[in-house]
Amino acid sequence: xxxxPEVELARKGLAKWLPRGTxxxxxxxxxxxxxxxxxxxxxxxxxxxxxxxxxxGKWLRIVLRDGxxxxxxxxxxxxxxxxxxDAPTERFERVRFEVExxxxxxxxxxxxxxxxxxxxxxxEDTASWKKLGTDPLVDGIDVDAxxxxxxxxxxxxxxxxxxxxxxAGVGNILAIESLWRAKVSPKKRASTLTPAQVKAIAKGxxxxxxxxxxxxxxxxxxxxNAGGPNPFKVYGRKNEPCPRCKTPIxxxxxxxxxxxxxxxxxxxK
DNA sequence: CTCTATGTTTAATT
DNA sequence: GAATTAAACATAGA
Numbered sequence: 306x307x308x309x310p311e312v313e314l315a316r317k318g319l320a321k322w323l324p325r326g327t328x329x330x331x332x333x334x335x336x337x338x339x340x341x342x343x344x345x346x347x348x349x350x351x352x353x354x355x356x357x358x359x360x361x362g363k364w365l366r367i368v369l370r371d372g373x374x375x376x377x378x379x380x381x382x383x384x385x386x387x388x389x390x391d392a393p394t395e396r397f398e399r400v401r402f403e404v405e406x407x408x409x410x411x412x413x414x415x416x417x418x419x420x421x422x423x424x425x426x427x428x429e430d431t432a433s434w435k436k437l438g439t440d441p442l443v444d445g446i447d448v449d450a451x452x453x454x455x456x457x458x459x460x461x462x463x464x465x466x467x468x469x470x471x472x473a474g475v476g477n478i479l480a481i482e483s484l485w486r487a488k489v490s491p492k493k494r495a496s497t498l499t500p501a502q503v504k505a506i507a508k509g510x511x512x513x514x515x516x517x518x519x520x521x522x523x524x525x526x527x528x529x530n531a532g533g534p535n536p537f538k539v540y541g542r543k544n545e546p547c548p549r550c551k552t553p554i555x556x557x558x559x560x561x562x563x564x565x566x567x568x569x570x571x572x573x574k
Numbered sequence: 575c576t577c578t579a580t581g582t583t584t585a586a587t588t
Numbered sequence: 589g590a591a592t593t594a595a596a597c598a599t600a601g602a
Contacts, residue, residue, distance in 0.1 A: 381599095
């Protein structure tokens with residue numbers, strides 16, 4: 306469930322389940338492949354107390370009272386869940402934290418089918434965390450700064466938007482939706498964008514984020530291909546009419562990823 | 575069986 | 589050396 310809006314939803318859940326002062330009583334690693342640097346290093350956090358739960362881009366950071374940290378990246382299919390402490394192991398459960406606050410016990414699970422995600426124990430901020438660029442929700446987007454950085458990039462704007470050191474948290478769907486909102490072709494070279502287009506893209510990113518968060522009403526995140534209706538404007542809508550001009554939506558591959566856009570509204574290159 | 579999938583890193587090629 | 593591209597990771601569902 307992994308772009309900025311979904312990770313933000315995960316942060317809200319964890320913040321509620323792990324309020325300041327929550328103790329990590331025991332940690333059970335079901336599959337060590339998602340744990341770094343090792344299962345033992347993660348278990349060493351047993352007994353620690355939660356101080357805060359934060360998000361930057363697609364990364365989650367749980368800061369503990371003693372200064373140590375727990376990082377989480379959801380990869381493609383990761384999610385966090387809370388269950389009763391005696392609940393049976395779930396199908397794709399990879400790590401289980403038995404937690405306690407004020408005498409109340411619960412289990413907080415990291416669940417991940419494809420296991421592209423990670424749960425990391427660290428003493429300080431990781432390189433991945435420190436490299437992250439501006440987070441649209443945490444920091445807001447400075448249009449002039451964004452324009453200055455895009456001016457140096459020759460690649461297609463859609464590929465550049467996926468660079469986490471630029472705008473942290475923008476993934477394949479957000480990039481696609483933002484460019485449609487901005488009426489900019491995903492193939493357009495970043496350095497050739499006009500100031501007005503950069504401004505439109507910044508607004509498109511913010512609007513797309515808020516639109517997805519607004520669609521999250523319920524507890525479960527919006528998996529496009531997981532039964533529910535597709536909440537997006539053009540993502541996953543090949544050959545469907547563009548919501549603005551009715552031209553059939555096209556699908557191309559950019560940077561190895563499926564890219565949807567309206568050949569009419571987002572004309573040019 | 576084939577194709578695609580909300581991500582990131584790394585090896586190979588240009 | 590820089591930039592671009594493909595592959596790899598592991599699994600599910602259409």
